[in-house]
Amino acid sequence: MSDSRKPADEYVVIRHRPGYRLRRSLILLGFTVVAAVAGYAAGLAQGGFRFSSAEASAEHLLDQVETLQEQYREARQSLINLERGRAIDEQALREARNTMVGLETRISELEADLTFYRNIMAPSETSKxxxxxxxxxxxxxxxxxxxxxxxxxxxxxxxxxxxxxxxxxxxxxxxxxxxxxxxxxxxxxxxxxxxxxxxxxxxxxxxxxxxxxxxxxxxxxxxxxxxxxxxxxxxxxxxxxxxxxx
CATH class of the missing domain: 2.60.40.1400 (G protein-activated inward rectifier potassium channel 1)
Structure with missing residues (x-):
């Protein structure tokens, strides 16, 4: 029998890797800073920068650093939120498990009580x-x-x-x-x-x-x-x- 599922019905499972986005942001930050510094040094070596151009480049780099720092802070906050969310999920799971254990214990107690009263009201012939x-x-x-x-x-x-x-x-x-x-x-x-x-x-x-x-x-x-x-x-x-x- 052929599979009648359409391609739209298929799902893709993506592994969740905590901290992956933060590490990627940090790597991009490193490459950006290195590229900017390398470009600035190359310009100085070729004598193509005048003093005003150097000031403009410095201001541009400063803006980039501030932007990347802001991105870093946002990524760090996202990581903290993820860690807190995971801790909250784990705590909720523990509480759910404890609740289930308590309910199972209570159910066992109630079943024992039910058996006790049933035996009193409807006993066997050998236990009266x-x-x-x-x-x-x-x-x-x-x-x-x-x-x-x-x-x-x-x-x-x-x-x-x-x-x-x-x-x-x-x-x-x-x-x-x-x-x-x-x-x-x-x-x-x-x-x-x-x-x-x-x-x-x-x-x-x-x-x-x-x-x-x-x-x-x-x-x-x-x-x-x-x-x-x-x-x-x-x-x-x-x-x-x-x-x-x-």
Missing amino acids: GLQVDSFTVTPARSDGTYNFKMVLTQVGNNKSYISGLVAVNVIGTQEGEKEVIALRDLSDEIDDLGVKFRFRYFQDIEGTLRLPDGFAPYEIQVVAQAEGRKASQSERTFDWKDLTEN
């Missing part, structure tokens, strides 16, 4: 009722201190409230021996072995915990126990390394 949805820890300013957050959900039948207690144990080693420490012994915000909850869709439980010196955690065990008409139990174990590396 009280659920331990997640447990997260983030390092605080002090060494060995972490902020924690756990999320409990009621999946599927959430027309009425669900209530009960949730217990958290941190499992690790102390001086080579396995040790299980209740969350109330690590957090000043929790007084009982179990934290009370009551919610319809989900509930966040947040606080701060501090690990004892020499204690190396490797798991967090969460056990939620619902009471009353919706009595049920949900249990999950979280790997400490996975929690702190995310």
